Amino acid sequence: MDLGLKIKTVRTQQNISMNMLAKRADIAQSTLSRIESGQQMPTFDVLERIVSALGITLSDFFANNQEPEPLPPEVKQVCDKVKQLPLDKLKVLNAVLDSWD
Incomplete structure (x- = not known):
């Protein structure tokens, strides 16, 4: 699973800008950009904050919706x-x- 792509997909489905998600997750926008582009892997703590800022649980994030x-x-x-x-x-x-x- 490409975590960055999944984050970007959920973010865009919710019509949330990268800047807004970064602020909600209390991370730098450049960090989020690198994560979404696959240049950086998020730590568990950062992933948890991003997912929480998207308003979903880690379980929902990793659920197979295909x-x-x-x-x-x-x-x-x-x-x-x-x-x-x-x-x-x-x-x-x-x-x-x-x-x-």
Whole structure:
């Protein structure tokens, strides 16, 4: 994960200027610029202050918000069929799958 790019992305999504974020995080704007451009890695303390200044938690910052990779067609076909099974047949299928372990 490119921390600088992630910070810049969240900052621009929130329509916050680099200057404003630097002030909120109590860091120099030049430091934030170097972090966003990938020239400098933030310390944990600085990252925590930046994320807090963005109004999110570290957990939210590191959460994977990307779309999941699509399933292969064969897996999708099986999933679609399983979704249509009545409960009794779903239990049988589950028992069969458990026996393969």
